[in-house]
Amino acid sequence: VVDTFSKSERSRIMAAVKSRDTTPELIVRRLAHALGYRYRLHVRSLPGAPDLVFPRLDKVIFVSGCFWHRHTCGRCRIPATRRAYWLAKIDRNAARDQRVQRALRRLGWGVMVVWECQSTAGKIERLRKRLRTFLQS
Numbered sequence: 402v403v404d405t406f407s408k409s410e411r412s413r414i415m416a417a418v419k420s421r422d423t424t425p426e427l428i429v430r431r432l433a434h435a436l437g438y439r440y441r442l443h444v445r446s447l448p449g450a451p452d453l454v455f456p457r458l459d460k461v462i463f464v465s466g467c468f469w470h471r472h473t474c475g476r477c478r479i480p481a482t483r484r485a486y487w488l489a490k491i492d493r494n495a496a497r498d499q500r501v502q503r504a505l506r507r508l509g510w511g512v513m514v515v516w517e518c519q520s521t522a523g524k525i526e527r528l529r530k531r532l533r534t535f536l537q538s
């Protein structure tokens with residue numbers, strides 16, 4: 402897979418996906434709030450410091466960037482420069498995600514992952530329903 406972004410596009414994307422309080426995360430927070438749920442953010446005492454934690458429901462949500470967490474949607478395009486570096490880095494991220502989710506499930510937490518690409522404009526209603534189902538179950 403070849404990186405089709407220009408250098409400036411790529412650095413803008415990197416900056417955006419690295420930052421806390423990314424737009425997909427804000428969208429998920431607003432939806433959960435509108436559904437009447439309250440949550441804590443980035444709970445460091447739990448494996449992986451989940452983005453949203455619903456303590457009384459024993460549920461957590463991770464909002465994951467498609468690039469950094471190697472989603473299979475096609476947005477995870479490894480840059481052509483320093484390709485081995487990026488592959489190794491993103492492999493580590495994906496392996497850590499699996500470890501963290503297993504650890505949480507062993508501790509009795511329900512885990513949901515919302516991918517960045519699932520929070521785009523046309524997909525909000527589907528995401529809202531998914532959140533509602535997850536939080537109600």
Ligand SMILES: [Zn+2]
Nearest residue numbers: 467472474518
């Ligand atoms: Zn994706």
